[in-house]
Amino acid sequence: MSFTDIKQRDLRTPFGVNGVGFGNYAKALQDETFRKAAFNTAYFVVIGVPLTLVVALGAAVLLDRGVKRFQALFKVGYYLPVVTSIVAIAVIWRFVLSPDNGLVNTALGWVGIDGPNWLASKTWAMPSLIAMAVWRNFGSAMIIFLAGLQGIPQSVEEAGQIDGAGSWQRFRYLILPLLRPTVLFTSVTTGIGYLQFFEEPFVMTQGGPLDSTISISMYTYDQFGFGNYGLATSMAYILFVVIAVITFIQFRLLREK
Amino acid sequence: MRRTWWIYLIGVLGLVAVAAPFLWMVLGSFKTQGELMRVPPTWWPRNATGQNYGDLFSKANFPRYFLNSALVALAVTAGNLIFCSMIGYALAKLRFKGRNALFVLVMATLMIPGMVTFVPLFVLVTNAGLANTYPGLILPFLVSPFGVFLMRQFFLGLPDDLIDAGRVDGSTELGIFARIMLPLTRPALATLGILTFLGSWNNFLWPLVVAQTEDKYTLPVALALYSTGQNAQNYGLLMAGAVVVVLPVLVMFLAFQRHVTKGIAITGLK
Numbered sequence: 001m002s003f004t005d006i007k008q009r010d011l012r013t014p015f016g017v018n019g020v021g022f023g024n025y026a027k028a029l030q031d032e033t034f035r036k037a038a039f040n041t042a043y044f045v046v047i048g049v050p051l052t053l054v055v056a057l058g059a060a061v062l063l064d065r066g067v068k069r070f071q072a073l074f075k076v077g078y079y080l081p082v083v084t085s086i087v088a089i090a091v092i093w094r095f096v097l098s099p100d101n102g103l104v105n106t107a108l109g110w111v112g113i114d115g116p117n118w119l120a121s122k123t124w125a126m127p128s129l130i131a132m133a134v135w136r137n138f139g140s141a142m143i144i145f146l147a148g149l150q151g152i153p154q155s156v157e158e159a160g161q162i163d164g165a166g167s168w169q170r171f172r173y174l175i176l177p178l179l180r181p182t183v184l185f186t187s188v189t190t191g192i193g194y195l196q197f198f199e200e201p202f203v204m205t206q207g208g209p210l211d212s213t214i215s216i217s218m219y220t221y222d223q224f225g226f227g228n229y230g231l232a233t234s235m236a237y238i239l240f241v242v243i244a245v246i247t248f249i250q251f252r253l254l255r256e257k
Numbered sequence: 258m259r260r261t262w263w264i265y266l267i268g269v270l271g272l273v274a275v276a277a278p279f280l281w282m283v284l285g286s287f288k289t290q291g292e293l294m295r296v297p298p299t300w301w302p303r304n305a306t307g308q309n310y311g312d313l314f315s316k317a318n319f320p321r322y323f324l325n326s327a328l329v330a331l332a333v334t335a336g337n338l339i340f341c342s343m344i345g346y347a348l349a350k351l352r353f354k355g356r357n358a359l360f361v362l363v364m365a366t367l368m369i370p371g372m373v374t375f376v377p378l379f380v381l382v383t384n385a386g387l388a389n390t391y392p393g394l395i396l397p398f399l400v401s402p403f404g405v406f407l408m409r410q411f412f413l414g415l416p417d418d419l420i421d422a423g424r425v426d427g428s429t430e431l432g433i434f435a436r437i438m439l440p441l442t443r444p445a446l447a448t449l450g451i452l453t454f455l456g457s458w459n460n461f462l463w464p465l466v467v468a469q470t471e472d473k474y475t476l477p478v479a480l481a482l483y484s485t486g487q488n489a490q491n492y493g494l495l496m497a498g499a500v501v502v503v504l505p506v507l508v509m510f511l512a513f514q515r516h517v518t519k520g521i522a523i524t525g526l527k
Contacts, residue, residue: 001377050296059271066264076514077272080279083510083517085459088499091484092282094490101298103281109297135275141519171286196370199461203481217372221462237374243370 004077007227024234034235036211037219040126041239044215045194047132052190053183060145061171068105075146079139086136090203093132094119119205122212129200129213137193141186148182149175188250195243282503286310286496293492311498316494317500321472322479329394329464329475330457336399337453338446344400345408348435350420360409367402371462379466389469398457404449411445412438448516451509455517458506476502 005020028034059078063071081089096103097118105115118128152175158171176183198217205213216223216239223232272399281300286309288302313319315397347353362520378397387393392488415438439446461477468474474482480498488494 001380003424006380047477056406062264062268062271066261067268068325074268074272075518076511078275079514079518080275080507080510083455083459083506084279084478085461085480085502085506086280087481087484088502089278091495091499092278093482094484095285095496096278101293101295103277103298135278192370193481196372198372203484206485220372224376224379229380233376236370236375240370240373244368 001230002237004230004231016036020230024231025238027231028235028238033211033214034216034219037214037216040211040213041195041197041215041217042199043126045191047127047145048133048194049187049190050106051130052134052194055134056141056186057145057183059138059142060149063146064149070071075143078142081136082139084136085227086199087131087203089136090200094204097128120209122209125209125213127237129204132204133194133197133200133240137190141190144186145179145182146182152178156217184251185226191246191250192243195246266355279503282496282499286493286500288496290493291493293496309493312491312494313497313501317479317483317488317498318471319476319479319498322476323476323501325394325468325473326458326475326477328391330454332391333394333398333457334450334454336395337401337404338450340400341404341408341449342439342442342446343434344405345410346438347410348405349409349412350415350417352436353359363405366407375462382467388467389473391473393467394464394473394475397463398460401453402455407449408442408445411442415441444516447513448519451513451516455506455510 002024003019003022005018005023031240063074063078067074097105098116099105099115099120102118103116108115116124118124144172156174156178157170160174165173196217197215198221201213201215201218202221208214220232220239223235226255258302283298284302287305287307288299289304289306289308292299292303348356348363380395382388382393387396419437419441420433423437428436459477460475461481464473464475465478465481468478476498480495480502483491483498484495
């Protein structure tokens with residue numbers, strides 16, 4: 001389909017469809033908005049994935065080492081947003097981020113900061129969506145980290161303790177290297193998920209203001225909505241190839257380090 | 258032991274950060290429109306009202322959307338339990354030509370992002386005359402590669418001796434599957450069932466496109482359209498709607514969280 005000029009009107013009469021070779025791909029790559037979408041998607045992934053993983057790892061360590069007593073409660077609490085419908089989350093967050101009476105700006109007001117109109121600002125819309133994505137998704141990576149941490153035998157840490165390593169050193173030089181397969185796994189799955197960045201801009205900003213939060217998936221959906229099925233599919237395939245390549249690179253990088 | 262208190266403090270602060278928006282949603286759903294617009298905002302509703310929930314019935318047809326969501330999620334869950342367990346069993350225990358190739362194929366479809374298959378699938382469903390029908394909402398999700406993978410892994414862990422014993426006792430192949438093997442996979446079925454139900458309940462993009470008339474909307478679709486349509490400023494209605502979308506999932510998740518987190522840990526997928 002990505003090699004044809006199929007449009008919505010062709011749905012009933014599939015014989016009017018012409019092959020256009022790589023025409024759709026060329027068209028997509030030359031499209032200004034598509035480039036903007038590619039940039040935004042990269043922005044989201046480059047900032048969002050490390051942030052999510054750090055928060056998830058921090059939470060996992062906290063649960064594994066720190067809060068032994070109410071571990072189950074904390075785990076369930078932190079995981080809550082993951083199982084919540086994105087649409088409901090969007091409704092809540094639009095309210096949380098609203099300029100005058102939102103939770104965030106009210107809290108900022110207490111310390112004397114005049115918060116911006118987050119979602120309507122070209123500068124702040126994207127960071128807002130990233131913050132929301134981190135808040136929503138860190139729980140699933142946290143569960144995997146937790147499983148990984150619990151797979152590390154106690155004796156490793158005890159050995160480090162005897163050798164006089166401080167808790168940060170033990171974490172940095174003993175735990176983290178042992179956790180590498182888990183880090184690889186979570187970075188790949190989180191990366192794949194974030195490359196498909198769609199729902200947050202779809203329900204929060206519709207890609208605006210001025211295309212500052214439009215993503216590849218979002219733009220693909222827009223083109224689908226305009227009835228340009230061939231073009232939309234070619235964009236989806238471009239994204240697919242990018243995902244495959246980046247996943248491959250991630251595997252190589254983390255294996256060789 | 259002296260330093261434990263601040264570790265708990267960090268944990269609790271994190272919990273507050275995660276839970277605060279939810280709490281605000283629930284409290285907000287009981288506020289009047291005037292109070293919701295107040296600057297600075299109130300935390301606790303001053304004149305608690307059930308008006309917003311009433312509006313879900315009178316101004317919007319939320320009971321209908323709720324039933325649609327429940328119907329679709331239950332059908333999809335049932336389909337996954339039946340088909341994924343059958344396919345998983347075949348891939349794990351039955352010997353036939355091309356079995357491994359078939360499994361690789363299943364794993365490959367697991368890696369393809371939804372966006373790629375989205376448009377072709379839509380064209381397919383529309384040409385089959387299933388746009389804006391319940392089958393159109395349900396059929397594409399009756400089997401999931403993830404479910405097949407989960408069930409296959411679980412069946413692999415069961416001993417072959419059980420199958421042989423069944424054959425010796427003169428049971429049919431179907432009988433072996435249904436009476437001997439399937440009951441043993443109950444933990445895996447529970448995990449799959451809950452993950453599938455949650456996924457289907459929260460599914461948004463597909464029903465958004467396929468459900469074209471109001472009577473086929475699922476809850477997330479309805480909520481999204483209300484929040485971007487002319488009701489976008491009616492925060493009370495939206496908050497109440499969000500509660501209706503979220504609450505069943507939260508209750509289910511809290512009841513079965515062991516299975517959900519186990520499923521995540523086993524497979525690492527959403």
